Structures are given as structure tokens and as C-alpha cells.
Amino acid sequence: MEPGSTGLVTDAGSHTPGRGNPIRCRLRTRDMTQSLRRALDEVRQAPLVVDVLRSGDRLAAAAARESGPEPVRLLTAAIHDRDELTAVAAVHALAQVFDDGADAALSELLSHPRQFVREHASWALGTRLPRLGAIGRLVEVVVDGGFSGVLAQRTLARWATSAPDQVASAIEVALTDAVAGTTRSRLVETLGLVPGPVAGRALLGLAAEDDEHPAVRLAAVAALGDRPDDDDTVALVRRLATADGELGAVSRLAAIDLGIDDAGSGEDRAGLTVAQLFLHADIDRDLSRAGAGDNGGVATLLVRLGDALAAGPDVARVLTLSRGTPQAALDALQAPSRAEEHLLTPVPLLPEAVSAAQAWPSRVAAQRGIRRVLRTHRPDVLHLRMAEVGSLAAAEVARELGIPVVFTLAPDPHAVIHALDMTGGLHRGNFGAADEREHYWFRARLVQRLAEDAAHVVLFPRPELQHDMRELLGLDVAGQPDRYTVVPEGVDLGVSAAAAAELERPGAPGPALAELDALVAALPERRRSLPLAISVGRLHRVKGMATLVEAWASDPALVERCNLVIVGGDLADPSPDEREQLERVDEVLARFPAAADGLLMPGHRPNDVVAVWLAAARAGRPDGNGPNGVYVCSSLKEEFGLALLEALASGLVVVGPAAGGPATYIEDGVTGVLVDTRRPDEVARAVRAAFDLATAPGQAERVDRALERVRADFTVQAMADRLSSIYAGAVRTAGRS
Template identity: 40%
Template sequence: MRHEGEVVTRRDLELILHGAGVLDAVQAAARLRRSVRGGDTAELGRLISAVDVTDALGRALLTGVLAEAPRGPVDELLATLLDHEDPSTREHAAWALARRPATARALPGLLRLVGAGGFAAVMATLSVEAWAGRRPRRVADALLSALPLQDADARGRLVELLGVTPDARVRQVLRDLVADGDESAPVRLAAARGLGTVPGPADIGPLLVAAGDADPALRVAAVVALAESALPWVADLLQAQAGTVADSADPHDRMLVATVAERQLARPETAGGRPDSLRIMQVLLGGRLDARLRSPGAGDGGGLATLLVHLAEHLAALPAVDHVTTVTRSFGGPDVPAVHGLPFESMGAGASLRRIAFGPPGPLAGIDMWPHRIEIERALRRLLRRSGRVDVVHLRFADVGTYAATRVARSLRVPVVFTLAPDPHGPIEAAQAAGTLDRAHFGELDRREHLLFRAALVEGLAEDADGLAVLPRAGGLGEVERLLGAPIPDARRRVRTVAEGIDVRALDAARATLGDPGGAAVHDLERAVAALSPERRGLPVLLSVGRLHRVKGFDRLVEAWAGSATLHATFNLVVVGGDLLAPSLEERTVLRSIEAVSARLGLGAAGPVLLGHRAHDDVARILTAVRHGSTDARGPGVVGACGLYACASAKEEFGLALLEALAAGLPVVAPRVGGPSTYVEDGRTGALVDTTSVTALRAGLLRAAAMRRDLERAEDA
């Protein structure tokens, strides 16, 4: 007779191996991980055997389950999978080994993956770093033996691992590499960064040599390391070096100057304050974040960047809060405003923005930040150490910033509060329902978007974070737990539902200046509409605001609008968001998809209009113009009144731009899943639809178009 637990285990294994639903398999794997971690190994033999007979999704999920098993045959299997022909399997095997004891059998395979680069190197680095903490001499021996056999970039990655290996020989090796002018740039760069964790007197000489090197990246890395020294004469030298490049436009020089300036800063977050008041740090490394929200919609930015800036300001105004520090990335470039290279910005009383530098000097997509994870952790550790008391770290996105900040905060015993969204669980379910995701193609998508790793990050924080904030959903906390596949431990104590809102001051200001001839944002909108074919002038606008990312569904929105004679004849479609001058890889992909739909439908000079990213205040002015229309000296302008707003995202946990559109008085079309269903009244203030379906999206637009006629009547009354 089989026990109930055994039946459940076998049912979950069947879902992993043969279930049609990807999310069902992900949830089953999470249950099995917890079961095996708790000591249930009755089906361990079958789990090991199943790895050879399943697909890429099954292998990836099973390696995660087997990582929790006792020591034994699992270690040999995972070492073998490091050489599997499927790249996704290699990645997940490398990641699983971080939770296993260090073995001589697997270490060479991990180092091969580190040398090969890519996301598999990121995963292998995690495992080697974890093993270095447990068996430092064995890992140092393996790294030192592998160094001569690799090319320059691969050696750089191995030297980076040497820098986090607590072996007595490492420091001298790093000094020798930094001082070796014949050594390759990636190796010297990694060695300089490795010496940056509180450099001792013997480290100063090699770092000073590197600080004067012709390679700009090495100069910056050496200055960052030297800035950690407590020696006064080193500080004087750094100040002098920064002075020689103070007026340079080179992004490396700007980063060097910012590093030295950051060291000299008077830090408001460390001074004064009451001992019983909170000092909060929140981290968002993606996008373009600045105190005035000049370009939140470029790159990986968007509503989250806007929300965190406003959240910091409003938290800082609470009596119980002493200071809020928001951390983002420092970068520069010819088309990047200088503000993004500043180490510090005030956000008003009690709030500040701090920037950390890592990776190349220019913009960097979130997905491309993972190879810089060790560098990010070092920068966050330096910042936390310099910031004095930090009582809590607030995180809210399943990305490298959250992963790195969680590790650093835990190592320093700083509590972590996570704003929990079931992402990527929700998007996986939505893609399944839309028929755009299945088992056969999951491996390719996972390699590009790291879905399983992000899912495990979210699930881990749901279990371990000191506190959790969840956004309102139609199904409440139960819906979040359904998507995660398990109840949240100790939810009564740890979870709070927080109904987020918007700052309406920008909208109020926009309404107050309606018709202002100096409104550049509305003028840009008018010029873009005027450039369309003549019959398009004076039409109301169907507006959508968001970063140019595939999840936002802009190609579906174009097809839904243009595929309806009524919608196309009634509205001009305008999209606000994205860097059109220097688009990222993801932005280029979305732009190509919009162009493809437009070409297929023969839109030509009929639109859509792409305005690119705008400052937050300018978005408010555009929303106001879409609601009330534009005017000129002769009367009505080229933008008609009583437009619509549409969000075609596969899901929205909150939907800041949607809420701002409602506040501006526009009917909206929004995803039925996620947060919008808690504040959009279907049939009254907007239409809730399955936004993954072009047909459903079009029907929702037509319903919202009927609602706007009420606005027209109100305008005429």
C-alpha cells in the first residue's frame, strides 16, 4: 500500500516529466524540492533515472530537485550533466551544484563553463564561489592550475573567482597580475577589483601603477579599489588624479571622477536622525533612474522607476522614517544625460539617490548585468558599509540587483522586505493560455529570459524574506499562492497587502497649464501627428505608455487597432516609451515587431506614432492633451479630445501608467489578470480583457471607444 506522500511525489514527478502545462511542472518541482529537502528520498532513484528520459524542461527542473538530495549518486550525475549537449541542461546543472558539497569530479567541469562565458558561466561562478567558502585551498589550486590554459576573457573570469577565494596565496597572485604590464586587460582588471576589498599596505603599490595605466577600465577599477584605503595620502593622490580628468567627457573618466567624489561625500543618510526611526535602502539597477524622472521609459525602466522615486519621497515624509536611499546604476555615454553618472542626488528631505558603477561605462540591459554579479555585490557591500545604519533593504524585482542585494544584506544581517509578485509565474501561465508557450519551446525561452532561475529567486524570497508586501489582486493572497504553487510560510506575520498609488501632482500641474504654448512635450506630439497623412489630423489619440519590451504587447496593440476599420478611422495610435535614438537589443526587437505589423497591414503614413521615452511630467502633459485635446491660436489643434488609453501587456502587477490615465479622465483597456482588475471598473471606467489575444484586445478597445462618447457628451454639455 502506497503512502499518501509517495502518491503525491509520483504525481508531481509525472507533471515534471509529461505534464502539458509548463507552470504545473514548475510548481510540481517546487513541491518536490521542499519534500526532498525535508528528507523524503523514497523516489530518489526514480528521479535520477528520469533525467535521461525527459526533455529540456524536465531535466532543468529535476536538477533543481536533486540539488536538495543527500550526498551520493546525485553528485556524479550533476557532474556528468555539465557536459550535456543541451545548453539549458548545462546551466541548470551548474546552478544546482552550488547547493552541493564540493567534489573533485565536478570542479573541472564548472571551470570549463566559467571559461566559456554566457549565462552558464554565471551559474558555474555561483557554485565555484560557494565551494571556495567551504574548500578554499582545493578551489584555489584548481583556479591557479586552470589559468595558463585559457584565453584572456576566460582567464579574467577565473581571476575574478580567485578574488573571492579566501586562500592565503590569493592576495599575492592578484598583486602580481595587476602589476604585470604584459598581462591581458581582462585579467588585470579582475585582479584590481579583487584587491578592492579593503586593500592592505602591500596592495597600494600595484594599484597605483594600475591607476596610471593607459587602459581606462583598469584605471577606474584601480581607483575604486584605492578608494577603500584609509590612508590619507592615498585619498590626496586620488583627488589629484580626478582633477586631471574633471572636464573630460569620456565615460570612464566620468566614472573615475564620480568614484573619488563619492568617497568625499557628506552622507545625509548617516548623519543625525532618531535611533528609533527607520533607515531604508531600496535597489533598482535597471533602467534610467534619476530624481526628476527625466527618462524612466528608456531601456529597462518604466513604471517601476517612477514608482520607486515617488515611494522614496513619500516614505521619507513619514514620522517613523529617518532616511530612504534608492540605489541604481551609474553609467554614461554620448547620448546619456550627465545626471546618470552622478554618485549622489538629493530627492528632497530625507531621501537620496545613490549610484554604483559596474560593468562597461555605457547603458546595460538588465539581462546583461548577470555576468557582473560579483562586481555588483562588492559595490553594494561598499555602499552599505559606508551608509552607516541601514535597518531594512526593500527589493521588488526578480533580477540580478535583487539577487545580489539579498546576498549582501543577509551577510551583513540587514533585514530584507520583498514586494512579492508572482513573476515569472504569472507570465508563464498567460503565455500558456495564449498558446505562445509550450514544453517543446521552453528551453529556448528559458535560456534567453532565465525563467526558472527567476522563479526560484521569487520562491526563495517568498519563503525566507523577513517581510513581504503583496499588491492587491482580484484573488487576494490566495491567487499569489496559487501561482507560486504553495502557501507562503508564516503569512499572517510576514505578509502585508499594500495598495500602491500614484502621485497626482504632475497631472494637476499639467491640467493647470493646458494650452500653454511652451509645452514642448505636447508640441512634439502635435508635430508627430501633423506628419501623418492629412486626414489623420484632429483625431483623438489611442495612447499607450511603457518601456519597449516584448511583454508590453505593442505589436498586438498595433494589430488590434489597425485591424478594425472603426478604430483605425477614429483614433491615431501613439506609443510613448523606449530609447529611439540608441535602442537596446530588446528595444530593437520590439521596434522591428511593430514595423513588421505596420508593413504587413500597409499602414504607411497612417501611423502608429512612436514618441520615445519622456520625462514623467511630460507624460502627464501628454495624458492631459489626450483627454482634453490640443489647441492653437486658431482653435482646436491636431490632437482631438476624449482619447483612450490602452495597456496591452500580458500582465501588470500594478500598472502605474494605467492608473495615471484613469486619473487624467481617460477610459482604459487593461489586462484582466494582475493588479488592474482591482481598480478598473469593467464596463464603467474601462475594459478588462485577455490582452494576449488580438481579438479580445480589439473588442476591448471598441468597448472603451463607446465609453468615451460619454466623455464627448460631457465636453459638449
């Protein structure tokens, strides 16, 4: 059926095109099918994976002009082919065909033996009319969970607007068979997206049931906050709000959502209120979790940037949203400091914190929590970064509330896809399996949607910005200069200055220096005076930490020249991504056991501690590490590289990727070395070259040159000034001034 129409489709019947001249109809159908075949051939013959992201759009556009059984047959055959990349494109093209046969084919794909096909069918069905026979299958996908369950849940929520009773009944049937609390809570969360009395009565019963699984009750209570405020709902939420623990906190948040409890803040201020978010971080003022899990450079940036924005003349208040507990969210809403200009506002995601790639099932909770914060504080503009669940949820809330969005557009996942394509790690034969883990197709479409809907788009500097945007994303940024602005990220030079001063402070070393000294003292005696090659970041394959260890460990001369320090990762409770990198490091050391004595992996450390360690790596320590260390970033993809900038500001020679942001501020052979980080041998060569630079004559001039480069263009204060102007322009454009 035609996407966007309303109604309910049964499993019987098929669409028949309007009648006319039979010969003319056959000729028109043949011409259209030939156009579809050409578009399909373009997808199959595209040389690069990123090319298919755009040719897939053209295939879908060609399919939208088709009707009848032939295009359905043609696309279904492509879906069953071994070419996984073409199969994905064909699923979404099939969803555009004007024919009941397309609905039937998509429904059948929910039972396809390949997981990625089922996943994309769940997504694609959301553009179609509700199909009675597919509702139960989609509920089964929700039961299975994961990213597929998220896509099925979105489709069911869309179908529920025109078929609420059918969707609610199917979910209730599934609940009678589901035993596990996590499964039941997913189903209840989905039930909360269904309007109407059938779903409402079921949610009230589940929320009131004392013997129900705690996660199920939490999901039901949270969903009640989005229902009409009838007497039964209000009475139950008020009663549960007196409960202790998480149930009471979630109930009090639901009371705020219903409007029966006051959230507290939201006073008018002279100047802009700006909201920014990164939901996959545990953000606190001390940045104590920096480098653990997904608490990377962006978490540090948002704290520093929020402070700098609020200190400027045009921004009155900054809201930084990150994940937190229901009680923390409640406290922030009900007892904010009215004098505080930069508020850290937690969003409860209810499930256990997971990595960004695994966090998509928190979409509904994220959307609910973001809506609550934005309704309370009424920001004038919302700044989004990255194609992840927080941006997806926040963009939907912003559209609902009429808040203009500024979006920082990076070619991600496009750059990662391209890099993996170039190394052979991603190709037509394995794209579907890779997409199941990383959701490349969905995230690429999300980037496209966020950029299209944004009031203004911010870009990172890149050596070939216009070329990369055109080739990777198909965007002509030069043709719309008023819509796109390049804004470099920035660091707080005060942090680097304080770290350098710490080295000069008389008396016993402070805690940061004492810890570094102890780490070095634990090394074999012959290694204690060696300089450090240091790298700071998350333990994630994109950051290339295991590649760096391999580059260093496999080069005997380099092992004898320096110790390697990897700062990052939650070693006490590693995430799956962190465990993967730690296992790879163990494999490297098993091959090069002589290097084990010189590798230091202390785990994550607060940003201020890292700054002191960088300063010590350059200056050296009495009876500790030697001077003239270097900093190494071996990321497969680095859009900008805040840790690299902090290392430059500390006076270290740096090694960074010869692409993306680092190539715009590292002077190759002067302040650092640019390298193809995909090759461990090249990384090792670059580290050797960096040590040569660090011990060459003219060190004072090199350090001054690097610091002036950072000071001129890459401070967080300069970034805040540029963004303030962009925010004001976005608000004016949206008519909110």
C-alpha cells in the same frame, strides 16, 4: 555526498549505506524508491507548468531521503527524457540524493548536449561537496559566460571555501589559454571570489600588469577591495588610485572597500534610513530615460516614492540605488549632500548596461557596489522588488550586514509562465529552451527565497489575491495576516495637475506640447484631427506593444477612427528586447500597410512630458490631434500599472488587462474597459468600446469618478505612509530600533 558537509570528493569511490538486516534494508530501499517514483510521476502528470514548480520541491524532498544507485538511475533517466520540464526538476532532485553516484552523474551533466541541462547541473552542484573532476568543467562553463557562467561561478565560490587552492589553480590554468578580454575578466572576477594566498597573488599580478586588458585589470582591482588589507595589496591599490579614468575610480572604490579611504557620509539621523533599489535603470531626477530599455514604471516610482518617504515624519533619509559609472558612484559616496534627504546612489556594474534578463553576469559587481553603499549609509531597512540580479545581490548583502528586508512579492515569473502556458507558448517540450532565455526556474526559486527571508512581505492588490497567491506560488497569505500587507502603488497627482495647467497656459506652447503638435503635423492631412490612442511603456514583449499595433492595424474601422501613439523605447540604440518588438511592429505594418500613416512611435520621453501628452490626448489641440482620446495598456502581465493610473488621473478612458492590479481600480464600462490582452481582436474591441465611453454623455462625472478613485487610494503619498509603518515594524521585529 550530503549537501552542506565539507571536504573534497575525488572521482573515485561511491557511497555505501550503513549495514544492517539485508531484507530490512531492501524493503526500506524499495519503499523509498516507490516514494521517489510517485513524486516523479506527480511532476510528469502536473497539468500546469506552475504546478511543477511546487511538485519539483516535493520531488527534491523525496530524493533527499534516498541513497544508493537506484534513485540516481531513475532521476538520470528522467533528465535524458524529452520532457524538458521534468528534466529540470530531476536535475535538482538528483542533487539531493545521498550517494557519490549523484555527484558523478551531476558532473557528467556539465557535458550534456542540451544547454539547459548543463546550466541546471552547474547550479545544482553548488549544494554538493567540491568534486575535483568537476572543477575544471565548471571553469569552462564560466569561460562560456552568460547565465550558465553565473551559476558555475556561484558553485565555484562555494566550493572555494573548502578547496581554495584547487579552484584557484583551475582558474589560473584557464587564464593561460584565454585571450579575449571579456573572457579573462570573467575568470579574474571568479578568482576574486576564492580566498587564500594563491588567488591573492594572482590578482596582485594581474592588477599591476600595465599591458593587461583594461577590463581584466578593473576586475582584479575591484576584487582586491575584498581581500585582506596586507601591505602589498594596500600599496598597489594606493598607487593605482592615482591613475586617471576608470582604473583610478575603481581603485579608489577598492580603497574604500579595504577601509584605507573614508567614504564620507553615514551620519546618524533622527528617523529611519530606508534603502530601495532597481539596478537596471538609469535613474536621474528628471526621469529623462523613462521608457527606454528597462527604465519602466518602477524607475519613475522609486524617484517619486523616495521623495514622498523623505518628506514624511518617520523617514529621515532614503537611498535609491541604480546603476551608474564608477566615477558617479565615487562622487556620490565622497561628496554627498548632508542636507539631502533623498540620495540617488549609483552602483557601478562595470560591464555595459544590458536588460534585466541579461544582467545576471553583473552579480558580483552589483553585490560589491551595494555592500559599499549600505556599509557607508547604514540603512535601517532595505526594500526589494522583483526577482532579478539586484535583488539577489542585495539580499545576500542584507543577510551579511544584518539589515532587515521588506520584499514586494509579485507572482513573477509565475504569472508570465501561467499566461504563456495558457496560450500554448510554454509547455513541457520547450520549457528548457525558454528557461535558458528567461531563467524561469531560478527566478521562481529566488522569489521563494526572498519571501521566506523577508521581515515583511508587501503584496499588490489583485481581484483574487488569496487564490492567485495559493495557486501560482503556493502561499497561504490569509493564514499569516501579520506577515503580509497589501499596499497599492501610487502616482503623484501634482504631475497630472501641472500637465493640465500647461494646456491652459496662454502664449506659445511649451516644449512638450510643441513636440506633440509637430508629431501630429507630420501626419497626412486627413489624419491630423483624429483623436489619439496612446500607450506608454517599455518596448518589451511582456508589455504587448506589438500586439497593440496588430490589434489596431488589423481593424480598418479603428485605423480610420484614431491615430496610435506608442511612447517608449530607445529607438537610437535599441536593446535586443526593443529590436524584437520593433521587428514585430514592422511585420504587422507589412501585412497592413494602410495603417502605417497613423502610427506614431517617438521613442521614450521623460515622465513630465508624457503627462502633458496624456492631458493633450484628452483635451485635444487647436489645429492638432482631436479630443477624447483613450489610453491603452496591452500588457500580457501587469502587476499594477502606474501608467494606467496616470492616464486615469489625466481624465482619459483607459483599456487595461482584466487581471492583476488594473482589475482592482478600472471600473469596466465606466472609467475604462478590461480585456484579455492575449488576443489582438479582443484588444481592438476594447479600444473601440473605450472611444465610445470617451464620447458618451456625462464625461465630467466620469472624469471626477476616476480622479476620486485615484485620489482615495492610489497616490504616492498614501503609499509612502503605508510603507513607513511597515518599515518601522520590520525594524522593531529585527531588533534594530
